[in-house]
Structures are given as C-alpha cells and as structure tokens.
Amino acid sequence: MKMSRVLFFLATSALACILYCACGNKTQPNTISQPYQRLSPDFDADSAYSFVDKQVAFGPRVPNTAQHVACGNYLVAKLNEYGAKVEEQKMILTAYDGTKLNARNIIGSFAPENDKRILLFAHWDSRPYADHDADKNNFQTPILGANDGASGVGVLLEVARAISKQAPEVGIDIIFFDAEDYGTPDFVNNAASGEWWCLGSQYWAKNPHVHDYKAKYGILLDMVGASDATFYYEYVSKKYASGVLEKVWSTARQLGYGKYFISTENGGITDDHVPVNQIRKIPCIDIIDYKADAENGFFPQWHTVKDDMDIIDKNTLKAVGQTLLEVIYKEKN
Numbered sequence: 001m002k003m004s005r006v007l008f009f010l011a012t013s014a015l016a017c018i019l020y021c022a023c024g025n026k027t028q029p030n031t032i033s034q035p036y037q038r039l040s041p042d043f044d045a046d047s048a049y050s051f052v053d054k055q056v057a058f059g060p061r062v063p064n065t066a067q068h069v070a071c072g073n074y075l076v077a078k079l080n081e082y083g084a085k086v087e088e089q090k091m092i093l094t095a096y097d098g099t100k101l102n103a104r105n106i107i108g109s110f111a112p113e114n115d116k117r118i119l120l121f122a123h124w125d126s127r128p129y130a131d132h133d134a135d136k137n138n139f140q141t142p143i144l145g146a147n148d149g150a151s152g153v154g155v156l157l158e159v160a161r162a163i164s165k166q167a168p169e170v171g172i173d174i175i176f177f178d179a180e181d182y183g184t185p186d187f188v189n190n191a192a193s194g195e196w197w198c199l200g201s202q203y204w205a206k207n208p209h210v211h212d213y214k215a216k217y218g219i220l221l222d223m224v225g226a227s228d229a230t231f232y233y234e235y236v237s238k239k240y241a242s243g244v245l246e247k248v249w250s251t252a253r254q255l256g257y258g259k260y261f262i263s264t265e266n267g268g269i270t271d272d273h274v275p276v277n278q279i280r281k282i283p284c285i286d287i288i289d290y291k292a293d294a295e296n297g298f299f300p301q302w303h304t305v306k307d308d309m310d311i312i313d314k315n316t317l318k319a320v321g322q323t324l325l326e327v328i329y330k331e332k333n
Contacts, residue, residue, distance in 0.1 A: 036254040040325035041162050045318035051078075052146060052154035052225060052317075055124070056309055060142035061149070062128045063093075063101040063179055075106050075124060075176055078157055082164035084108030084174070087209050096184040096196035103178040105200050107209050110163050114171030116333050119218035119282060120159065120324070122152030123180030123200065123272055131185040132296060132303035139187050144308045147289075147299060149181065151225030151312060155321045162325055169333040173215065177201045177272050201272035205279035217244045218284035219327070220273040224320040226299045227313040229289040231261050231320075235268030241283035248285065251326050257319040266290050267297060287320060 054074065059067040072088075079086045089105040106124065126145030130138040144150075156174050163172060183197035195202060218241075223229070237245055252261035273284040289299055301307040 038255065038326060040322065040329035041166050043162065043318060043321035043325050044158060045314040045321065047161065048154045048158040048317045048321055049312060049314050050154075051157040052150045052312055053309055055150040055153060056144050056146045060128070060144060061124060061126045062142050063103050063125060063182065064099075065142075068125065071124065072104055072106060072178075075153070075157075079106070079108035079160060079174070082108075082157075082160040084110055084160060085112050089204060089207070089209055091200075091203055093179050093199040093203065095179075095182050095199070096188070096191055096194065101179050101182060101199070103200055103203075105178055105204050105209075106176040108160060108174045109171070110160075110173075111167065111171040114333065116169075116331070117171040117173055117215040118328050118331060119173050119175065119215040119276070119284070120156055120221070120328075121175040121177060121201070121218065121272060121276075122156055122221045123149055123178070123198075124153050124176040125149060125178050125181055125200075127181040127303055129185040129187075130303060130305045131187055133305055138305050139185070141305055143303065143305060145181070146308050146312050147223050147225045148302060148307055149222075151223060151317065152221030155221055155224055155317055155324065158317075158321055159324060159328075168329045168331060170216075170328065170331045172328060175204065177204065180272055197270050198272050198275060202275045202279070205275040208280065213280070215282050216331075217241060218273065218276055218282050219244070219248065219324065220271060220276075220284060220286045220288075221320065221324075222271055222286060223289040223299065223302070224287060225312045225317055226289055226301075227311065227316065229260055229299075229313075229316045229319075230291065231287050232264055232266035232290050232292075233262075234286045234288060234290070235265060236271075236274055236277065237285035238265055240277040241285050244283055244285045248287070248323060248327055251330070252319070252323040255319075255322055255326060257323055260316065260319045261323070266292055 177200035179199035
C-alpha cells in the first residue's frame with residue numbers, strides 16, 4: 001500500500017504541474033539529465049582476465065609449495081614492472097593444525113610520498129582443501145582458486161597497470177595478502193579455537209609495512225570474477241565504513257553496473273577487511289560475491305575443484321575494475 005500512495009502522490013503532483021504550466025505565463029525550461037562523464041582510464045577486462053589465467057596456470061598457490069613461491073615471484077615482478085615501490089613482508093605463520101606456513105604479503109606502493117592514500121587489497125593464496133566439493137574424495141585436494149583469490153588479484157594488477165600509465169591524484173597501496181584461505185576445513189572435528197582465517201592480513205594489521213600506516217579508506221576484492229556476480233552491502237563493511245560503501249556502490253550505478261552492485265545488506269563475512277578495520281582502524285569494505293539463495297552463501301564452485309577459469313567472466317571483471325578505477329580517480333589530493 002505504500003507504493004500505491006507514492007504513485008498517487010506522483011500522479012497528483014504531475015497533474016498540478018500541468019495545470020500550473022497551462023495557467024502560467026512563463027514557459028518552463030526543459031531539463032535533460034546529462035550522461036555521467038567518466039574520469040578514469042579504461043579498464044581492460046581482457047588484460048585482467050589474462051592476469052587471472054596466469055596465476056591459475058601456476059597451479060594451487062598454497063603456502064609451502066613451489067607453485068606458491070613461483071606465483072609470488074610473478075606478482076612481485078609485475079608490480080615492479082608497473083613502477084610500484086615493492087616490499088615483501090615475509091613471515092612464518094601458524095595454521096589451525098600447527099603447520100608452519102612460509103608466507104609473504106606483497107605490497108606495491110604508488111606515489112609513496114603522497115600522504116593521502118587509498119588501500120586496495122586481495123588475497124593471493126588458494127585453499128589447500130576442496131572441502132565443499134560434491135565428491136568427498138576431493139576434500140584434501142588443493143583448489144585452483146580462479147575466482148576465490150586470483151580474480152581479485154587480477155583486477156588489482158590491471159589497476160596497477162592503469163596507474164602506471166596515468167597516475168591518480170592520491171597515493172595507492174596495493175597489498176596481496178597471503179594465508180587468507182588456510183582456515184580450518186569443515187571435515188576437521190574438535191579443531192583448536194582461534195582466528196585461523198586471514199592470517200596474512202592479521203599479521204600486517206599488527207605489523208604494517210610503514211610505521212603507523214594510515215589510509216583514508218580501504219577496498220578489499222574477493223571472488224569478483226564469476227558470471228552473474230552480486231555484490232551486496234556486507235555487514236562488517238557497513239559497520240565500519242558505510243560511507244565508503246555508498247561511495248563505491250553509487251559510482252557503480254553511475255557507470256551502469258547496478259545489476260552487480262546491489263544496495264541491500266546481506267550478511268557478514270570473515271575476510272581480510274576485518275583485521276584491517278578492527279586492528280589497523282582503517283575504514284574498509286569488502287566487495288565480495290554473495291548468493292542469498294545458496295546454502296553456503298557463495299558461488300556454486302566455492303572451495304571445490306571446479307573453481308577454475310571456466311567460471312571467470314570478463315564482464316564481471318570489467319564491472320568491478322572500472323568501478324574501482326573510477327572511485328580512486330575521483331579522489332582529490
């Protein structure tokens with residue numbers, strides 16, 4: 001009934017306007033809304049896709065493996081190629097089962113002398129377990145993580161490439177966090193209590209690469225490459241950074257990506273933005289694909305052996321990447 005009242009009000013207002021215009025002596029000017037003028041350079045979805053594919057080609061990027069080392073070296077090389085000041089934060093982290101993980105956070109800073117900074121981040125490791133696979137025999141199989149991990153990194157590498165050609169007015173820090181996805185698998189019973197997810201970002205939040213590091217805000221990308229992705233207002237993001245949410249989602253709408261960025265709250269996620277918000281006190285949001293009708297809340301191939309390049313959609317990469325570029329290029333120093 002609320003909608004019918006709104007329609008009645010609009011109809012009544014329109015009639016009043018017509019009568020006013022008919023009776024008045026002055027001609028009312030026509031107002032035409034101008035199309036949104038994009039400020040950012042073009043985001044190349046083909047290039048972003050190739051960055052995702054390159055990571056997946058290394059195989060699962062699980063800490064303590066040769067594939068993990070090789071992919072990390074590749075990410076460092078690409079950030080160097082694009083002119084970032086690169087730092088590697090190497091550390092030994094303890095997993096849920098006591099395994100010591102040789103991990104590294106990879107940090108690329110653009111215009112490090114600029115005090116006004118925006119933080120962009122994603123995790124680059126992939127899960128050591130396909131613990132949501134339909135076949136229980138695959139539970140111990142490491143996943144390729146094309147969407148869960150590589151997609152966010154691929155978008156950020158393309159952002160770095162764009163920045164190398166046309167610098168925004170603010171400084172940008174891109175961080176690829178490690179050991180995000182080594183959390184306790186579902187098939188383990190009586191696991192030790194603790195914060196076993198997001199180990200790399202927990203470490204960085206307590207030990208930032210720059211003493212007392214600050215940024216105006218941060219944006220996390222996670223699972224941003226699948227077809228028909230839907231990005232909702234995430235609970236932790238809204239709690240700590242509601243203004244950043246609106247900034248990003250409104251920009252997406254202006255660019256015509258409203259079908260991806262849905263301005264409705266839909267659950268909370270334990271992800272790398274949590275320690276950055278809670279420990280580092282930087283207001284951060286999580287752009288993450290959430291499926292309200294799915295049993296686990298995520299895309300069907302989540303934590304399965306089918307999280308591969310077959311599910312990556314260039315249109316989704318474009319929507320996220322162009323929105324992200326537009327947000328940072330609208331920032332003024």
